[in-house]
Amino acid sequence: MSVTVQIGRRQLVEPRDLAVVVVTAIAVGWFRLSLGWVVLIVGSVSIWLHRPGVDRVAEDKH
Amino acid sequence: MSDAVHRALVLVLSFSGISLLAVGGGSAVLPEMHSIVVGEHHWLTDNQFAEIYSLGQVAPGPNMTMVAVIGQHVAGWPGWLAAVIGFFLPSSLLAFGVNRLWHRLEDWPWRASIEAGLAPLAIGLMAAGAWLLARLAIHDLVDVLIAIATTAILLWRKVNPFWLILAGGLLGFLKSM
Numbered sequence: 001m002s003v004t005v006q007i008g009r010r011q012l013v014e015p016r017d018l019a020v021v022v023v024t025a026i027a028v029g030w031f032r033l034s035l036g037w038v039v040l041i042v043g044s045v046s047i048w049l050h051r052p053g054v055d056r057v058a059e060d061k062h
Numbered sequence: 063m064s065d066a067v068h069r070a071l072v073l074v075l076s077f078s079g080i081s082l083l084a085v086g087g088g089s090a091v092l093p094e095m096h097s098i099v100v101g102e103h104h105w106l107t108d109n110q111f112a113e114i115y116s117l118g119q120v121a122p123g124p125n126m127t128m129v130a131v132i133g134q135h136v137a138g139w140p141g142w143l144a145a146v147i148g149f150f151l152p153s154s155l156l157a158f159g160v161n162r163l164w165h166r167l168e169d170w171p172w173r174a175s176i177e178a179g180l181a182p183l184a185i186g187l188m189a190a191g192a193w194l195l196a197r198l199a200i201h202d203l204v205d206v207l208i209a210i211a212t213t214a215i216l217l218w219r220k221v222n223p224f225w226l227i228l229a230g231g232l233l234g235f236l237k238s239m
Contacts, residue, residue, distance in 0.1 A: 012185070014182075016182075017181070017182035018182070020182035020183060020186060021182045021185045021186040022186070023186065024182070024183055024185075024187055024189075024190065025186045025187075025189040025193065028093050028186070028187060028190035029093055029189065029190030029191075029193035029194060030193075032097060034094075035083045035091060035093070035094040036079075036083055038187075039085055039183065042183055042186070043085070043179065043180060043183050046180065046182055046183050047172075047176050047179030047180070049179065050175040050178040050179040051172070051175050052171035052172060052174070
């Protein structure tokens with residue numbers, strides 16, 4: 001858990017990232033959904049949330 | 063086909079699949095691995111799975127060397143080999159291929175999106191793995207206190223986890239006396 005918190009400090013304060021963290025953890029840890037589907041669906045949504053032009057980090061680079 | 067070889071084949075196929083989905087490292091696939099070896103095939107009990115994970119933490123090398131112990135427990139030496147090849151080979155080849163491709167896509171706008179998007183997914187999967195381990199290993203108030211103290215120490219003090227695992231093992235031994 002400490003490793004998760006240490007690595008995820010940035011993700012745990014950004015609302016959209018925190019939402020992805022919580023949904024992923026509940027889907028796999030609580031509902032025991034298939035890892036493949038979770039990675040595919042939640043991963044796609046998460047990437048879309050960071051799509052070019054929307055992501056603050058990407059905009060900062062430009 | 064002997065039972066051990068059949069089990070080894072199942073191991074190599076299932077571990078290959080989950081290793082390719084290990085976004086966030088080995089701990090991210092612990093729930094899926096637990097589902098396969100404990101829930102689906104009943105090769106291990108919950109306690110054995112937690113003990114093997116602890117062993118992997120204490121042993122030198124990557125903590126996911128625990129897959130080798132699982133493989134050996136499930137199907138002897140063929141299982142050991144199958145688990146190691148299944149878990150490490152496909153993901154290593156994938157990392158090699160993606161790394162080469164990634165350098166070529168340096169100016170691709172979606173590259174940063176993929177990196178930023180997969181980071182919270184990885185953290186979520188790691189949290190699910192931590193939740194699974196807590197569920198398997200925490201049984202009473204003493205366990206809860208040990209877990210909280212360990213987490214706090216690792217977050218606020220730079221301590222080698224080996225010593226904390228050793229101390230936890232000692233406390234567990236004293237508790238069982």
